[in-house]
Amino acid sequence: MVFPDFTATQDAFPRRLDGKAVPRTHIIPAAHGFAFEVKKGEHFRVVDLYGEQVVDFAAWVQDTDLVEKLSMAYTRYHLDGATPAIGEYLWTNKDEPILQIVDDTVKVHDMTFMSCFPEMYAKEGIKHHRSCAGNMAEVMKPYGMSSYLGVTDPFNIFQNTPNYTLKPLGSSKPGDYIEFKAMKDCICAASCCPYDLRGFNGGKVTDVAVVTGIPAME
Numbered sequence: 695m696v697f698p699d700f701t702a703t704q705d706a707f708p709r710r711l712d713g714k715a716v717p718r719t720h721i722i723p724a725a726h727g728f729a730f731e732v733k734k735g736e737h738f739r740v741v742d743l744y745g746e747q748v749v750d751f752a753a754w755v756q757d758t759d760l761v762e763k764l765s766m767a768y769t770r771y772h773l774d775g776a777t778p779a780i781g782e783y784l785w786t787n788k789d790e791p792i793l794q795i796v797d798d799t800v801k802v803h804d805m806t807f808m809s810c811f812p813e814m815y816a817k818e819g820i821k822h823h824r825s826c827a828g829n830m831a832e833v834m835k836p837y838g839m840s841s842y843l844g845v846t847d848p849f850n851i852f853q854n855t856p857n858y859t860l861k862p863l864g865s866s867k868p869g870d871y872i873e874f875k876a877m878k879d880c881i882c883a884a885s886c887c888p889y890d891l892r893g894f895n896g897g898k899v900t901d902v903a904v905v906t907g908i909p910a911m912e
């Protein structure tokens with residue numbers, strides 16, 4: 695008996711014949727990044743597997759040459775500076791909703807800090823340290839990003855840093871998650887923040903997960 699070679703046709707984002715995405719869990723190894731595409735109307739989750747792990751997140755509208763993108767400035771404008779609540783939106787630099795938050799077990803996130811970047815570690819005397827900006831550029835390279843300078847200001851998921859504090863204020867527990875609904879076809883990038891100094895990220899950077907293809911509960 696000959697079994698078909700499924701490995702030849704498997705991809706990370708399989709779809710059913712009706713075009714709907716199949717649920718998949720993608721583990722992002724500690725201190726690394728992950729890029730994924732979602733279609734308008736699809737849901738996905740970012741999950742903190744071990745607790746106190748920040749995930750820098752950015753998104754770009756497909757087929758715009760990475761020009762239309764998630765904007766924290768536009769999002770702060772619409773939300774009066776507050777972290778979005780369930781049902782509220784994240785906005786693009788074209789003033790359009792790109793994602794809706796449909797579930798959130800933490801409700802504490804940051805919309806003010808940039809991603810950690812290579813020079814930030816170099817100034818601390820640490821060379822070749824991974825960074826969120828570097829992670830995002832790495833995973834966005836297939837989409838045309840040539841440098842971490844192309845990374846937009848992130849939505850820092852599970853980052854509890856009100857008023858620019860940089861204390862290790864852990865807010866997420868193992869299994870906590872935030873779920874989004876895509877309002878447009880978009881490319882998303884998530885970085886498991888490698889910042890392991892001064893107790894940030896619980897003092898130890900740990901794996902996180904992205905779950906794509908979640909059926910909408912509506």
Ligand SMILES: [Zn+2]
Nearest residue numbers: 810826887888
């Ligand atoms: Zn970081």
